[in-house]
Amino acid sequence: MIHATVSLEAKGLELWYGKFQALRGISVVIPHNQITAIIGPSGCGKSSLLRCFNRMNDLIPGSRVKGEVLFDGRSIYGADVDPTEVRYRIGMVFQKPNPFPKSVFDNVAFGPRVNGIQGNLEERVEHALRRAALWDEIKDRLHKSAMQLSGGQQQRLCIARTLALEPEVILMDEPCSALDPVATLKIEDLMKSLVEEYTIVIVTHNMQQAGRVSDMAAFLMMEEDRAGTLVEYGPTAQLFTNPKDKRTEDYITGRIG
Amino acid sequence: MKNGLAFQRHLKVRKIKGNVLSTLFLLATLTGILVLIVLIVDVFKDGLGWLDWQFITSYPSRKPQEAGLLSALFGTLWVMALTALFTFPIGIGTAIYLEEYAPDNRLRRFIQTNINNLAGVPSIVYGLLGLALFVQALALGRSVLAGAMTLTLMSLPVIIIAAQEAIRSVPQSHRLGAFALGATRWQVVRRIVMPTAIPGMLTGTILAMSRAIGEAAPMIAISALVYLTFIPKDPTDRFTVLPIQIYNWVSRPQEEFGHLAAAGIIVLLVVLLTMNAAAIFLRNRYQKRTEE
Numbered sequence: 001m002i003h004a005t006v007s008l009e010a011k012g013l014e015l016w017y018g019k020f021q022a023l024r025g026i027s028v029v030i031p032h033n034q035i036t037a038i039i040g041p042s043g044c045g046k047s048s049l050l051r052c053f054n055r056m057n058d059l060i061p062g063s064r065v066k067g068e069v070l071f072d073g074r075s076i077y078g079a080d081v082d083p084t085e086v087r088y089r090i091g092m093v094f095q096k097p098n099p100f101p102k103s104v105f106d107n108v109a110f111g112p113r114v115n116g117i118q119g120n121l122e123e124r125v126e127h128a129l130r131r132a133a134l135w136d137e138i139k140d141r142l143h144k145s146a147m148q149l150s151g152g153q154q155q156r157l158c159i160a161r162t163l164a165l166e167p168e169v170i171l172m173d174e175p176c177s178a179l180d181p182v183a184t185l186k187i188e189d190l191m192k193s194l195v196e197e198y199t200i201v202i203v204t205h206n207m208q209q210a211g212r213v214s215d216m217a218a219f220l221m222m223e224e225d226r227a228g229t230l231v232e233y234g235p236t237a238q239l240f241t242n243p244k245d246k247r248t249e250d251y252i253t254g255r256i257g
Numbered sequence: 258m259k260n261g262l263a264f265q266r267h268l269k270v271r272k273i274k275g276n277v278l279s280t281l282f283l284l285a286t287l288t289g290i291l292v293l294i295v296l297i298v299d300v301f302k303d304g305l306g307w308l309d310w311q312f313i314t315s316y317p318s319r320k321p322q323e324a325g326l327l328s329a330l331f332g333t334l335w336v337m338a339l340t341a342l343f344t345f346p347i348g349i350g351t352a353i354y355l356e357e358y359a360p361d362n363r364l365r366r367f368i369q370t371n372i373n374n375l376a377g378v379p380s381i382v383y384g385l386l387g388l389a390l391f392v393q394a395l396a397l398g399r400s401v402l403a404g405a406m407t408l409t410l411m412s413l414p415v416i417i418i419a420a421q422e423a424i425r426s427v428p429q430s431h432r433l434g435a436f437a438l439g440a441t442r443w444q445v446v447r448r449i450v451m452p453t454a455i456p457g458m459l460t461g462t463i464l465a466m467s468r469a470i471g472e473a474a475p476m477i478a479i480s481a482l483v484y485l486t487f488i489p490k491d492p493t494d495r496f497t498v499l500p501i502q503i504y505n506w507v508s509r510p511q512e513e514f515g516h517l518a519a520a521g522i523i524v525l526l527v528v529l530l531t532m533n534a535a536a537i538f539l540r541n542r543y544q545k546r547t548e549e
Contacts, residue, residue, distance in 0.1 A: 059436060061361055088439030098430035101453060111438040114448065158434070165438060 007032045007169055007199040008053055008090075012067035015048055017060060021227040022048045026067075028218050028233050030169075035191060035200045037214035037236065039207065041251065044220045045228025046203040047095075050171050053201065054090040055083040071169075088115055090169040091162030096178050097154035099146035099161075104129075104138055107146045107157055111165040124164055132160035133190050152183025159190065170194065172202040176209065188213050207252060211240055219248045300526075304519025312520055316486040317502065321513035326521050328485040329502035332401070333528065335489050336498055337470055339405030344412045345462055351413075352420030352458075357446050376414035383411040384478025392479050399480050402492040407475050412465040419461020423454040456540040463536035467529055473500035499525045 008030035015023035023045045030036050030053075038046045048057065055076060057063045069076050076086045088111075099107050108125040111117075117124070125142075129135040134156045138149065146157055155175060162170055172191075176184040191200055191213055204210050210217055217236040220228045232239060232248045243249045315325025351372075359365040387407025397403040427450050435445045476498050489496045499521060506518035 054437065056433065056437060059433070084436075084439045084441055087437055092437035094430065094434065094437075096430060098428070098434040100431055100434065100449060110435065110440075110448070114435070114438065114440040114444045161434075161438065 005032045006030070006070075007072070008201070009070040010049075010052065010067065011070065013049075013052060013069060014066040015045070015052060015057065016062075016064045016066075018062040021225065023052070024223065024227040024229050026220075026228075026230050028230060030199060030201055031216065032199050033195055033197070034215040035195050035202060035213050036216040036218065037210040038201065038203045038218045038220060039205070039210050039251075040220035040228070040231075041222070042205065043226070044222045046205075046220055047173050048228065049220065050092075050173055050201060050203050053169070053171055054087045054092055056087070056092065058083050088165055089167050090171060091165060091167035092171045093155070093158050093162060093173065093175045095174040097151055097158055099149070099154050099157050101145065101147055103143045104146050104149070104157060105142040108160050108164045111161060115165065117165075128160040128164035129157075131163050131194070132156045133186065133193075134160055150183070152179050152186060155179060155183070155187060156190065159187075159194075163194075167198070169199045169201065172200065174203050174205060177205070184209070211236065219243075219245075219251065221247060221251070300519045300522050302519075303516050304521070304523050307516045307520040308523055312517075313524070317484050317505075321511065321517055324506075324514075324517055326499065326502050326524060328488055329497045329499045329521070330524060330528075331488040332485070332496035333470060333498045333525075335401045335492070335496060336405045336408060337466060337532075339401065339492060340408045340412060340469060341462070341466060343405065343409040344416050344465070347409070348413050348416035348462065349420050349458055351417045352424055353446060353450075355417075356421055356424040357442065357450065372414050372417050376418060379474075380411055380472050381474040381478060383407055384475030386410065387475060388479045398493065399495055400493045401489050401496045403479055404476060404496060404498070405492070407479055408469045408472065411472070411475060412469050415465040415468070416458075416462050419464070420454070420458045423457025423461065424450055426457065427453045452543070456543045459536055459539050459543070463532055467532060470529055470532070471500055471525065473498075473504050476501055477504075499528070 006029050010026050010028050013023060013026040014021065026049060028036075038049060040046050051057045052065060052069055053071075053076075057065065065077055071086070071090065075081070076090075100110065102110070105125055108128050109121050112121060112124055126135060126139075129138070134153060137153065138157075141148075146154065149157060155178075159170070159175075176187050179187065188209065191202070194200065202210075202214065214236045216234070217239045218233045219231045219239065221231050222228050232243060232245045234244075239248060240252055243252060311323075312325045313330065314327055315323060316328055317326070318324040355365065355369065359368075384407060387403060387410065391397045391403040391406050392399055395403075397406070431449050431453070432445050435449045440448070485495065485497045487494075503518050503521040503525065506514040506521060509515075
């Protein structure tokens with residue numbers, strides 16, 4: 001692995017939903033222009049951790065964060081930081097494709113519009129759709145409803161929607177779990193091409209997928225009080241072939257989880 | 258084989274049960290339609306002959322041949338227009354605040370419970386409130402404005418609840434998707450929630466207005482006039498409305514006034530159906546726009 005600079009860093013991160021502690025003492029370093037996978041059994045806090053990176057947990061009433069998340073060395077939970085600014089620079093793709101009930105064009109143009117981005121909107125939308133490997137399929141249907149696309153197309157549209165803002169990081173929360181194998185492979189190929197320009201963090205419950213696409217992997221498990229903790233973190237190849245922790249080995253070989 | 262036969266017989270009984278019940282349900286449905294048909298036929302038989310241009314363009318009179326409902330019709334249109342103007346922004350605003358902004362705490366639940374209760378308060382109570390608050394305390398007099406504000410109070414809970422339902426029907430995943438693109442809460446409301454929720458909001462508003470248009474009780478409570486020989490020119494003028502005019506004609510002993518009442522009901526029904534049609538038109542237009 002070539003040495004990469006740090007994009008995101010969590011330091012002693014703790015997360016509560018009301019009285020329930022969802023994450024405990026998470027410290028990870030997410031490198032620039034690499035794909036980092038967050039893996040672990042259901043309910044271990046993978047998605048919660050991902051949502052800490054763009055402050056989406058702020059939208060859940062009763063959620064509290066302790067510790068630090070640094071983005072390019074700056075705390076994103078600082079008092080002077082606007083969460084909309086964080087989400088503008090750190091995009092997110094969700095588990096289930098969630099296109100807006102608008103046209104394909106309006107979906108991709110949504111981000112630039114709400115953020116008041118000047119310049120040629122048509123070009124920006126086309127570029128984002130091309131980058132998401134969707135342009136050729138739907139260039140004739142730009143003004144048709146996005147709800148008419150197939151599941152895989154919808155998910156690539158959601159990726160294009162994120163790309164239209166030219167973010168620095170893309171967070172993906174099990175982006176293929178609602179898709180068939182062919183659509184899944186398309187998204188994986190897309191991720192591999194996007195990582196040249198973007199930093200990608202992906203939550204997945206699919207070990208093969210983590211093995212196929214990611215450079216780094218973080219393995220989370222929950223403790224007895226169901227709070228998620230980081231068990232092991234390192235280059236994917238090392239984590240999968242030579243795990244340091246017995247629990248990682250058990251999980252990867254399918255003995256638990 | 259024996260089992261099979263037993264099963265067959267059982268099936269027959271179940272089929273008969275199903276047929277009997279579906280017939281009963283059909284009869285139940287027909288009851289409503291039948292009553293409506295009888296009502297419309299009866300009203301049209303009594304009133305259609307009396308419904309002419311003279312009836313629409315004349316003021317009330319002691320002579321049935323010369324009487325009309327011009328002042329009541331305009332009074333109703335005035336009151337409805339003002340009520341819509343007041344209720345839509347206040348109702349939608351309240352619903353948006355409660356659903357999208359208010360933290361889920363005691364105060365919110367207290368407000369919510371009260372809105373639900375207010376929706377069930379009898380209209381005459383709103384009439385008395387309007388009399389005390391708008392006519393007397395705020396010294397608006399027995400004016401169009403006081404009447405519209407009274408109906409606004411009466412309609413608001415229904416509109417708020419309908420708008421809240423419409424807002425709740427917007428999938429949370431759409432909101433999250435917009436937030437993740439750096440949208441502010443207002444932008445999420447304006448660009449994601451509103452387009453999807455507007456048709457439901459309009460339907461709720463029109464239904465509440467349809468109820469308000471036929472209300473006589475609160476208008477009687479604030480003493481809208483019966484014999485009005487002018488059209489209200491501004492919101493501070495005195496007024497009367499169609500239900501009061503109809504009620505007044507119905508309560509007279511002479512048969513001719515009964516016919517006038519029936520003709521008045523036809524006019525009221527036409528106004529009401531026009532409003533409903535407008536609501537459906539608007540709803541369809543918005544729905545089309547969001548689906549395209």
